[in-house]
Amino acid sequence: MIFPDDILTGDPTRLALTAAGFAAYGATCLLPWLRHRRKRAAGAATGVDSWIVAHASQTGNAAELAEQTAATLRLAGIGVRVCELSDVTQSMLEHTERILFVVSTYGEGDAPDAGAAFAGRLMTRTVALPHLHYAVLALGDRAYSHFCRFGRALDEWLRAQGAQPLFDRIDVDRSSAQAIGQWRQQLSHLAGTSDAPDWGAPAFAPWRIAARRLLNPHSAGGAVWHIELEPAEGTLPSWQSGDLVQVVAPGDPEHPREYSIASIPADGRVHLLVRLHRHADGSSGVASGWLCEQADIGTTIALRLRQHRRFRLENNAARPLILIGNGSGIAGLRGHLRARVRAGQGRNWLLFGERNAVHDMHYGTELHALYETGMLERLDLAFSRDQPERLYVQDVLRRQAPALVEWVRQDAAIYVCGSLGGMAGGVDAALRDILGAEGVDALALQGRYRRDVY
Numbered sequence: 001m002i003f004p005d006d007i008l009t010g011d012p013t014r015l016a017l018t019a020a021g022f023a024a025y026g027a028t029c030l031l032p033w034l035r036h037r038r039k040r041a042a043g044a045a046t047g048v049d050s051w052i053v054a055h056a057s058q059t060g061n062a063a064e065l066a067e068q069t070a071a072t073l074r075l076a077g078i079g080v081r082v083c084e085l086s087d088v089t090q091s092m093l094e095h096t097e098r099i100l101f102v103v104s105t106y107g108e109g110d111a112p113d114a115g116a117a118f119a120g121r122l123m124t125r126t127v128a129l130p131h132l133h134y135a136v137l138a139l140g141d142r143a144y145s146h147f148c149r150f151g152r153a154l155d156e157w158l159r160a161q162g163a164q165p166l167f168d169r170i171d172v173d174r175s176s177a178q179a180i181g182q183w184r185q186q187l188s189h190l191a192g193t194s195d196a197p198d199w200g201a202p203a204f205a206p207w208r209i210a211a212r213r214l215l216n217p218h219s220a221g222g223a224v225w226h227i228e229l230e231p232a233e234g235t236l237p238s239w240q241s242g243d244l245v246q247v248v249a250p251g252d253p254e255h256p257r258e259y260s261i262a263s264i265p266a267d268g269r270v271h272l273l274v275r276l277h278r279h280a281d282g283s284s285g286v287a288s289g290w291l292c293e294q295a296d297i298g299t300t301i302a303l304r305l306r307q308h309r310r311f312r313l314e315n316n317a318a319r320p321l322i323l324i325g326n327g328s329g330i331a332g333l334r335g336h337l338r339a340r341v342r343a344g345q346g347r348n349w350l351l352f353g354e355r356n357a358v359h360d361m362h363y364g365t366e367l368h369a370l371y372e373t374g375m376l377e378r379l380d381l382a383f384s385r386d387q388p389e390r391l392y393v394q395d396v397l398r399r400q401a402p403a404l405v406e407w408v409r410q411d412a413a414i415y416v417c418g419s420l421g422g423m424a425g426g427v428d429a430a431l432r433d434i435l436g437a438e439g440v441d442a443l444a445l446q447g448r449y450r451r452d453v454y
């Protein structure tokens, strides 16, 4: 360090002033550090994390934002515990001073699966929470009539219990960067940091359409295409079965489309199953029309992978697996089946529904081969229009009730992928009739009932 000449002096006044200057400088450097330590110590001393970040997410957006929220708080030295909303108990609410909620809305303005237990168990009760300070980041989409309804309901319930908002609820329309920026700003303010890192989602990268094949020629339903993609440059990134991709179509750069990945990294490519959307006037959907019809093989598209933790195998990898789905929902289920084959796990039961067997048995050859080789222990199909009366997967499930009970007794996990409207509700009702509502709720709590429904 270089000292200016005039500091090296014998004058007592100047010496005192200099010493005071150093002390002030030292305090300026030390204070943030002390504050940081104090915050850490507060968490450590009580043996609990100081803050909770609770998320309820269906396809991972809220979960990702919750992790980023926690990372920002930790950077400021605040102890944080991240958990799913379903894991938040009454006792946690009563013994925690600060909880940040990051929740999305599904169905007809409902809680996502990860929040259903909390909504049913706690939001129907009165709990005194005057000590609790909270904030809500509500994710949704204004295209739905009940915009952010679950986030709103949670906010209202917390207020009614006497909890105090740290700041007003922030509603996020379709992952609006502006609203998320507002939340980040509020957090930085609360945490006393100005150095919160940027929250960029993984960047879109160029991928090439390597192959494309129509899966259901002459189908009575919309065309379904199998599309294979590989990175235009660099190596294949990693993902797990159950994960999703977001694809940007040139005609609508503001709204990336999400698709379940139908392959695993060992396949060397991302496989997607895309149903071509047709408008009433016969024109094709902007994104699906481009992916299935307009873009030539070799065309580069902007794509990014998205973790979908709720639909991954995770600790169900060693359990028997019951895979239930319809239509393009076979994509996510096929990803899991491929992961299971690779792991040498043959205890798989697939229940799949579509319209007609001759046209709509997507990946039929492959699935029958799995059945023949014992990697698919059971295969039950429901082709709704192959007989006079309509038949759906939920009907087949009811017919197979004894087998379902037995598989669940043997610790099986249930994965449902496909349409929310007709299928997921019907399957849920059938499961509740067969296993009992409490049985299904218990499976959900144990992570043994997972859904990717849209």
Ligand SMILES: Cc1cc2nc3c(=O)[nH]c(=O)nc-3n(C[C@H](O)[C@H](O)[C@H](O)COP(=O)(O)O)c2cc1C
Binding pocket: 056, 057, 058, 059, 060, 061, 062, 063, 103, 104, 105, 106, 107, 108, 109, 110, 112, 139, 140, 141, 142, 144, 145, 146, 147, 148, 149, 174, 175, 420, 453, 454
């Ligand atoms: C089947 C379906 C139903 C939805 N219903 C609603 C709704 O009723 N209200 C709303 O604001 N958003 C609704 N959304 C939009 C989601 O809340 C929004 O996409 C959110 O970013 C998803 O976050 P997540 O990935 O954390 O679940 C719906 C989305 C889907 C796919």
